Amino acid sequence: MAPTKSAIPAVDGWFTTEGTPSLLGSRCRTCGTYAFPRETYFCRNPECDGMAFDEVPLSRQGRIWSYTDARYQPPPPYRAADPYVPFCIAAVELAAEKMVVMGQIVPGVGVDDLSVGTEVELVTDVLYEDDDHQYLVWKWRPLASGDRPGETHG
Amino acid sequence: MADDKKVAVLGVGMHPWGKWGRNFVEYGLTAARAALADAGLTWRDVQFVSGADTIRNGYPGYVAGATFASALGWTGARVASSYAACASGATAVAAARAQILAGLCDVALVVGADTTPKGFFAPVGGDRKDDPDWLRFHLLGATNPTYFALYARRRMELFGATEDDFAQVKVKNARHGLANPNARYRAEVTAEEVLASPMVADPLRLLEICATSDGGAALVLTSTDYARRHAGAAGLVTIPAVSTVTPRFPQSVIEMPNFATDSAVAAEAAPGTGFRRSIAHAAYEEAGISPEDVDVAEVYDLSSALELDWYEDIGLCKEGEAERLLRDGDTAVGGRIPVNPSGGLSCFGEAIPAQAIAQVCELVWQLRGQAPGRQVEGARVGVTANQGLFGHGSSVIVTT
Numbered sequence: 226m227a228p229t230k231s232a233i234p235a236v237d238g239w240f241t242t243e244g245t246p247s248l249l250g251s252r253c254r255t256c257g258t259y260a261f262p263r264e265t266y267f268c269r270n271p272e273c274d275g276m277a278f279d280e281v282p283l284s285r286q287g288r289i290w291s292y293t294d295a296r297y298q299p300p301p302p303y304r305a306a307d308p309y310v311p312f313c314i315a316a317v318e319l320a321a322e323k324m325v326v327m328g329q330i331v332p333g334v335g336v337d338d339l340s341v342g343t344e345v346e347l348v349t350d351v352l353y354e355d356d357d358h359q360y361l362v363w364k365w366r367p368l369a370s371g372d373r374p375g376e377t378h379g
Numbered sequence: 380m381a382d383d384k385k386v387a388v389l390g391v392g393m394h395p396w397g398k399w400g401r402n403f404v405e406y407g408l409t410a411a412r413a414a415l416a417d418a419g420l421t422w423r424d425v426q427f428v429s430g431a432d433t434i435r436n437g438y439p440g441y442v443a444g445a446t447f448a449s450a451l452g453w454t455g456a457r458v459a460s461s462y463a464a465c466a467s468g469a470t471a472v473a474a475a476r477a478q479i480l481a482g483l484c485d486v487a488l489v490v491g492a493d494t495t496p497k498g499f500f501a502p503v504g505g506d507r508k509d510d511p512d513w514l515r516f517h518l519l520g521a522t523n524p525t526y527f528a529l530y531a532r533r534r535m536e537l538f539g540a541t542e543d544d545f546a547q548v549k550v551k552n553a554r555h556g557l558a559n560p561n562a563r564y565r566a567e568v569t570a571e572e573v574l575a576s577p578m579v580a581d582p583l584r585l586l587e588i589c590a591t592s593d594g595g596a597a598l599v600l601t602s603t604d605y606a607r608r609h610a611g612a613a614g615l616v617t618i619p620a621v622s623t624v625t626p627r628f629p630q631s632v633i634e635m636p637n638f639a640t641d642s643a644v645a646a647e648a649a650p651g652t653g654f655r656r657s658i659a660h661a662a663y664e665e666a667g668i669s670p671e672d673v674d675v676a677e678v679y680d681l682s683s684a685l686e687l688d689w690y691e692d693i694g695l696c697k698e699g700e701a702e703r704l705l706r707d708g709d710t711a712v713g714g715r716i717p718v719n720p721s722g723g724l725s726c727f728g729e730a731i732p733a734q735a736i737a738q739v740c741e742l743v744w745q746l747r748g749q750a751p752g753r754q755v756e757g758a759r760v761g762v763t764a765n766q767g768l769f770g771h772g773s774s775v776i777v778t779t
Contacts, residue, residue: 259644262638270646294578297579305520322644325633327519341532341536
């Protein structure tokens with residue numbers, strides 16, 4: 226039996242993988258502006274001269290601002306599975322951060338399953354693998370209505 | 380319009396768009412020679428060469444101004460090269476216009492040309508984990524049509540646009556391009572054919588997404604005094620405004636090649652200050668005109684749906700009214716305010732550094748009454764609009 230491959234992020238420092246995963250953004254210590262990926266030098270708010278940032282996990286849930294899919298295989302440096310399997314991609318509004326963050330939607334979900342306003346939560350999934358590793362990326366997973374915290378039915 | 384902001388367009392020229400597979404310099408030279416002949420000037424009359432760069436053709440592409448000057452034969456003319464993604468051509472126009480308005484030269488040649496690979500635009504090669512354009516392909520598989528489709532879906536959600544509306548844009552532009560000798564695609568299509576073409580990025584189909592093309596375009600710009608001495612004042616076409624504005628923080632619409640928008644926690648976006656909208660409005664303000672003054676527009680229809688966004692962003696109608704404008708035939712040649720009489724990117728495909736220059740070429744032909752088969756009768760004021768990666772956009776006003 227082949228040894229289990231270790232799973233590592235496909236990009237360093239953009240998201241956590243332990244426990245419940247989160248995107249890692251920055252928050253300006255002067256004006257509170259968030260950024261993803263992280264800002265490390267100057268705040269991008271033109272009214273702010275902040276140069277100090279906290280690394281913060283971004284909201285794990287948001288609502289779809291818009292969405293589409295990729296019916297044709299994207300060119301490299303995307304590393305597509307063979308055979309290629311189309312995927313959905315969404316831009317998701319995070320209420321607390323007042324920003325929109327893109328991400329693939331988890332496999333098995335089609336555009337017909339999505340709407341503007343659909344609630345999603347952040348997960349990690351395998352983007353591609355080689356002989357040594359599985360490379361992880363963040364994806365958005367639609368919340369089934371039963372998953373919504375605090376939602377009452379009927 | 381303030382006369383001291385105007386430069387004259389004495390000559391325009393293009394190399395037809397296609398997938399010719401030759402060196403981009405050839406297309407640029409063909410366009411440059413055509414523009415010089417159109418102006419009644421020679422290469423030796425040019426004092427300043429303004430090149431629009433291509434990033435997919437090696438070092439000569441990064442120094443396009445010098446590449447074209449060298450190929451035309453060194454004359455000692457001064458030179459500049461501009462890169463601003465899809466707005467590169469307009470940035471090259473802006474550089475030439477500034478030289479002329481500053482009194483540093485009288486005659487400038489603006490040239491842009493490109494040779495493109497087949498298929499999706501991909502990032503420049505190499506393993507570049509600090510380049511967002513590389514990373515969006517690597518981590519998300521997000522192509523340019525991904526972003527176009529996000530805007531299209533958003534439009535359907537906000538304004539009730541339908542797939543048939545988007546298809547009708549393609550039908551209109553295909554009809555416009557039929558008689559344009561520089562267009563790559565010259566064939567009428569029906570809405571049924573558009574809607575039967577393969578889905579690329581839902582809700583956008585193959586016939587609704589602009590192709591990548593080879594092509595070249597050039598302008599001869601001069602001071603208005605020089606133009607009057609050389610060609611007389613009758614029918615003189617001028618550029619009174621060039622907008623190359625950047626977005627304003629916080630930018631709340633996701634833009635290529637970004638992973639996220641700005642955060643609006645510290646500053647709310649003021650209403651009506653969206654980036655696409657600001658591009659043409661800055662040009663109107665500089666020219667001292669309003670959208671009501673415009674007779675014809677060339678806008679960047681990277682997708683069929685995006686053309687509808689532009690109707691609103693350049694002020695042809697209010698938000699949410701673009702579909703009605705299209706359905707009423709207002710934006711077809713013969714309508715109230717024709718958009719993309721050239722056939723647009725829909726019939727051309729995108730030759731990036733040439734495209735914003737080609738938009739100006741079309742408006743000049745329209746204003747001179749030299750656009751047979753697609754002529755907007757009596758057009759006196761035209762506007763271009765364009766947008767590209769990394770916060771670039773442009774708008775040029777052209778008037779008689």
